[in-house]
Amino acid sequence: MINLESKPKDQNGIVNTDKAPPIVAGKNLTSEKTPAAKTKAPTILEARDVSIYYGEKQAIKNVQLKVAERCITAIIGPSGCGKSTLLRSFNRMNDFIDGVRVTGQLLFRNTNIMDPGVDAVELRRHIGMVFQKPNPFPKSIFKNVAWGPKINGFRGDINELVETSLKQAAIWDEVKDRLHDSAFSLSGGQQQRLCIARALAMDPEVILMDEPCSALDPVSSARIEDLLFELREKYTIVIVTHNMQQAARISDETAFFVNGELIEFGETQQLFTRPKEQQTEDYVTGRFG
């Protein structure tokens, strides 16, 4: 069994357990909403020469990608470019699709998660996921949040954990008086924030988001974007989005894919204002895609 628990260590070998935001050049930059500033953070997730196949069809082609810790990394590109496929491979959610094959290395804190010694169930406790369509369990709001910790052997004050998670997901005030109502009584945007709270309750290090706003109205989307800014203080977020404005607004770094190939990857501001590749420029300016 490969240990996924290892926390980053400083030079003295002391485990850095408090998740303080990284300080770059003596200045705490996380309070600012200028995303490009955070990219000096250490790498937490990395794709090394990753190719993903569905049977014969190659969905991802030799991709190199580094996700920086406590940053928001956006993955953009036209439909069918393999964005979601790559995202889902970071916590082995592709395991459930018959005929998917991954080559190359996918590293989480320098552990290759494709290694046979890695337990995918264990991995998913560290790398959570929020899906395209809100998918709360057909249970109460409380149980939606409490279930994950419970099955993973949480021994503590579950009420407190549920409350903290719901507060972190900015939905506590809307649901605190009806925690035991069905999650289906919530609106779509609320359901999605509940799903985020559910993921946060596991205290993950990384949260993968697969177009989390695509099924929501603009107001709900905006609330989730605000929320992502706050979550960036503690968590690493990788978000697939169809909405380029959204990527530009919220992310520190952006990866642009076409047909399974990583065309360009860099600081969001740079990628949107001074792209290096012609294809990127065409896409972000709306000339194609």
Add this chain to the structure above:
Amino acid sequence: MSWRENASSNMARRHLLSNLFRLFCGALTWLGIVLLVILLAQIIWQGGSRISWDFLTRFSSSKAAKAGIYHALTGTIWLIAMTAAFAIPVGVAAAVYLEEYSKKGRLSTLIEINISNLAGVPSIVYGLLGVAVFKYFFNFGQSLLTGSLTMSLLILPVIITAAREALKAVPSSLRQAAFGLGATRWQVVRYHVLPAAVPGILTGIILSLSRAIGESAPLLVVGAATSLNFTPSNAMDEYSALPIQIYHWAGDSRLEFRELAASGIIVLLAVLLLMNATAIIIRWKSEAKTS
């Protein structure tokens, strides 16, 4: 000239056809209902007068006035309870395995086709299998065990198929949500997939048990008794069953006994209705819980 000009002349005919089809479907629906009501009315007319507490609590007799159905009723209850005890765990487990665990491939397709085919095998064939395997090979004799194991084989394909359909209907987003929280396959199945599939699985179980309760052919072959003056007290006892007793009475040349057969049918129908009602209540409850 455009084709639009003669299009309108078509309208009357198309509406007529549409209405005729509606009438046709409606008529056939009512035909079914009316036939069923006539059948029921006739049975109640024939057998209703003999339904009494005595009829339910007496054993079989050579005198129609003294004959009761107690032995057959208890036998059927035993038989169905034991059949359910064997077939439900096996059937649901098989469905869960096929749907949630096994890789989709040629083998699983082959198994799927064969299970569907087994659901269509005539019940008498299962009876013959029961005689060969349970009665003689395992030497269970003409016992409740032989009868209920044979019945279990008969209804297993139906339970498996229905349970698989119910599991298939559980949205994959639910599974993904649970897996995404670090759940194992068992936790996903136990806490999310099975609860969501319960209404569908129950429907399959009730349908198949309803089929089993009315089956007489396999029981005749494996040897259920007709005239008993005791009720079974354990799985190795001899037993009778409602359809067997009804069959026996219906074949009698005397009118009183044929009336008894009708009374027996009423009892059988009542048991069936009771079972279905229970299933519907459980379904309601589980649906209310999950939505």
